[in-house]
Amino acid sequence: MRRTGALALLSALAHSTLAAAESLPRGVGPEFAKFYTSKSTFTCIGNPSIILEPSQVNDDSCDCPDGSDEPGTAACAHIDPLSPEQPLPGSLTGTTNATNALPGFWCSNAGHVGSYIPFLYVNDGVCDYELCCDGSDESAHVGGVQCENRCDAIGKDHRRLEEERRQNKERSAKRRRTLVKEAREQRRRVEAKLGALKAELEGLEHKKADLQKRYEDIERSERNSMVKVKGQGGKLEILVNLAKNRISELRNALDKVLDQRDDLQDRVEQLEEILTKLKDEYNPNFNDEGVKAAVKSWEDYAAGQAGETKSDNLPDEDIMEMLKEDGETFGINWAEFESSDASDVDVVYNWEAYLPRPVNDFIREKINALRIWAMDNGILADNRSGANSESRQLTAAREALEAAKGDILSKTRSLEEQQRDLEKDYGPGDIFRALKGKCISSDVGEYEYELCWIDRTTQKSKKGHGNTNMGNFVRIDKDMADEEERADGKSLGKGERMVLRYENGQGCWNGPNRRTDVWLACAETDELWRVSESEKCVYRMEVGTPAACEDLQEPGPSVKDEL
Numbered sequence: 001m002r003r004t005g006a007l008a009l010l011s012a013l014a015h016s017t018l019a020a021a022e023s024l025p026r027g028v029g030p031e032f033a034k035f036y037t038s039k040s041t042f043t044c045i046g047n048p049s050i051i052l053e054p055s056q057v058n059d060d061s062c063d064c065p066d067g068s069d070e071p072g073t074a075a076c077a078h079i080d081p082l083s084p085e086q087p088l089p090g091s092l093t094g095t096t097n098a099t100n101a102l103p104g105f106w107c108s109n110a111g112h113v114g115s116y117i118p119f120l121y122v123n124d125g126v127c128d129y130e131l132c133c134d135g136s137d138e139s140a141h142v143g144g145v146q147c148e149n150r151c152d153a154i155g156k157d158h159r160r161l162e163e164e165r166r167q168n169k170e171r172s173a174k175r176r177r178t179l180v181k182e183a184r185e186q187r188r189r190v191e192a193k194l195g196a197l198k199a200e201l202e203g204l205e206h207k208k209a210d211l212q213k214r215y216e217d218i219e220r221s222e223r224n225s226m227v228k229v230k231g232q233g234g235k236l237e238i239l240v241n242l243a244k245n246r247i248s249e250l251r252n253a254l255d256k257v258l259d260q261r262d263d264l265q266d267r268v269e270q271l272e273e274i275l276t277k278l279k280d281e282y283n284p285n286f287n288d289e290g291v292k293a294a295v296k297s298w299e300d301y302a303a304g305q306a307g308e309t310k311s312d313n314l315p316d317e318d319i320m321e322m323l324k325e326d327g328e329t330f331g332i333n334w335a336e337f338e339s340s341d342a343s344d345v346d347v348v349y350n351w352e353a354y355l356p357r358p359v360n361d362f363i364r365e366k367i368n369a370l371r372i373w374a375m376d377n378g379i380l381a382d383n384r385s386g387a388n389s390e391s392r393q394l395t396a397a398r399e400a401l402e403a404a405k406g407d408i409l410s411k412t413r414s415l416e417e418q419q420r421d422l423e424k425d426y427g428p429g430d431i432f433r434a435l436k437g438k439c440i441s442s443d444v445g446e447y448e449y450e451l452c453w454i455d456r457t458t459q460k461s462k463k464g465h466g467n468t469n470m471g472n473f474v475r476i477d478k479d480m481a482d483e484e485e486r487a488d489g490k491s492l493g494k495g496e497r498m499v500l501r502y503e504n505g506q507g508c509w510n511g512p513n514r515r516t517d518v519w520l521a522c523a524e525t526d527e528l529w530r531v532s533e534s535e536k537c538v539y540r541m542e543v544g545t546p547a548a549c550e551d552l553q554e555p556g557p558s559v560k561d562e563l
């Protein structure tokens, strides 16, 4: 097809399918009809001082400087805006800077859409069906050319395509509405989560405060009890402890001495037995002086033993009694003294016994507080000895408090994340929220390219060389596209388009970090149409998506009825 660009430009000027009235001169468009109604004269549109005979209209001679007397021929084509620059080289007329009052030759195209074509194309021997399907541009049959009227077929085809486009647009718009609904639902969920987190955090703060107080209470009370135990109480308590230890030591010593005594007694008895035997069985006829002296000594010893009274000896039963352990029913009941909270002063004065319970508690609490204050200020020794001295109860309280604090921290982080998410730009109607995390891809040469919405773009090597990050999503911009329309509709077209910027991808060797501009156009489904590398490591993706469609309102039933 020839001269497509020029024809396309003029097609924009097409106004109506109304055919020019029968009485109008050839090539006059409906909006200029009023200038051609007089039967007696014709006044040049842009030069009202020039009045012509009606026969001068379309007589193939350019009489009006604005070309308005030749709407149906190419006689004034040289002043057409699309004509070659004026004056033409070697032109005798020297016409310059003139503008045709008419936009072109009007093809009424009955059965299709009327349109203008440049005057240059009129009667040039070529049928320009793209704009002039009725063939009226070739009425002079130059070179014998006959342009049949093809408006029925072309019109039908056009209407079919238009209907397809309309339906496509409607489906895309419907899909967009679904996405918007999904996005709204997702936003609602994030908001609900945020609300729940806020409430949870509020509860946790209270819980934390309670746990903190509980921990401090336990710690305080344990500090106090530690003071009592480790501080060794009053003098009586000290004495009790000392006495108990001393008695225990003496009892152990006595036990040992008793054992030794029994042992020695055994040995003495054995020796006495030996000597008695010696005395009874020795032969006095042997004049052995040593034996005689030994027997004599033994007899003296035995006589001395027999005269000794044993009345001072402590009876064994008494000693055994002494060795018995003290207990509740025997000896000293130490527990009675040990378990007593009372100090020696208490024992003497026992002031508590004279006070009513609340007063008693109050004074005790004050004394404890004073004791802790004294410990905190180094006046009394704080005898807590590190972690080992912590009771199970205190450990549990501390762990519960720490767990609550940890919980608050993680929930606060989660809350901040949700808040950031709500503030993030997800495009008009929050629409990309519905696509977030979804990916589309396309094979191009040695790579598979992937776009993950609001996340990242990736170049995946088909030769197993690994994946390359081509950028991480940063923001949504708008930019002007200037692309030719494509028959399959997979084109950005012309006009303002959304561009998703993905930046800070993997570093390019000897260059910047990779980045990708993702240009969006309206389409029924998400599809990665094309990927190009405009300059090293700077990529451009062209993508069709319902998210980029116009925000068309769903046609209500009343509107349909009216149509």
Ligand code: MAN
Pocket (backbone or CB within 6 Å): 459, 468, 508, 509, 533, 536, 537
């Ligand atoms: C790889 C690919 C290309 C890029 C070069 C730069 O081959 O990521 O797209 O141009 O690295 O070195």
